Amino acid sequence: MFFDTHAHLDDSAFDEDRDEVIERFRKAGVNRVLNPGCDEKSTRMAAELSEKYSFICFAAGFHPEELAGLTEESFDSVCALAQHPKCLAIGEIGLDYYWDSTRKEEQKALLQRQLLLALDLDKPVIIHDREAHGDCLAAVRQHPKLRGVFHCYSGSAEMAEELLRLGWYLGFDGPVTYKNARKALEVLQICPLERILVETDSPYLSPVPMRGKRNDPGNLPWICAKIAEVKGLSTEEVARITAENGCRLFGCP
Numbered sequence: 001m002f003f004d005t006h007a008h009l010d011d012s013a014f015d016e017d018r019d020e021v022i023e024r025f026r027k028a029g030v031n032r033v034l035n036p037g038c039d040e041k042s043t044r045m046a047a048e049l050s051e052k053y054s055f056i057c058f059a060a061g062f063h064p065e066e067l068a069g070l071t072e073e074s075f076d077s078v079c080a081l082a083q084h085p086k087c088l089a090i091g092e093i094g095l096d097y098y099w100d101s102t103r104k105e106e107q108k109a110l111l112q113r114q115l116l117l118a119l120d121l122d123k124p125v126i127i128h129d130r131e132a133h134g135d136c137l138a139a140v141r142q143h144p145k146l147r148g149v150f151h152c153y154s155g156s157a158e159m160a161e162e163l164l165r166l167g168w169y170l171g172f173d174g175p176v177t178y179k180n181a182r183k184a185l186e187v188l189q190i191c192p193l194e195r196i197l198v199e200t201d202s203p204y205l206s207p208v209p210m211r212g213k214r215n216d217p218g219n220l221p222w223i224c225a226k227i228a229e230v231k232g233l234s235t236e237e238v239a240r241i242t243a244e245n246g247c248r249l250f251g252c253p
């Protein structure tokens, strides 16, 4: 059993063959997927997919890259979708200073609103942190009761230790299989197995040997195999333990 805790199946990259892709990865043993939303439209589509497929659940949220499209109406819709029975988290939310470093204060305000929503609904969060490590850490530290995952973790080993102390999970994706993965592997070494989540971030970040192609949850075993190699376990053990971790954090039924 594999649990891909981060796949954007609603992405237009799957418009041509979404149902076939889903059928294929299911047959390959990936039998649980969490689809985070990035704005109102993608959260709505993720909710629809979760209604169509029993093994798909979703998260509701406004990604920092979607800041320009934010309106009060769209934010209210995301809040309403967050109450859907198959919405297991608030995400994908966070800070992205690589994409836009000129609107940091607006990004931080949007993040705080959504952290408060998560606390209000007692749901975990899925954090996107790109070149904003210090501010992301500061934001989550303001809320000791908050729990969740730093998706596609890209910070230092020191910051990872701090997050682990605070009870957070770390998400590992295709980049752990890349040749230049030194930093991610360093973090993997110190991250206890019970705090690791595995994610594809489909359709992006395909692992080796699929690098460069469209990614989908069927590639999750390549990521688990790399983690298994680092931890000295079998791929099956990593798959089982990380699936249990995901179910524990997200409260899967």
Ligand code: NI
Pocket: 006, 008, 036, 092, 201
């Ligand atoms: Ni993502």
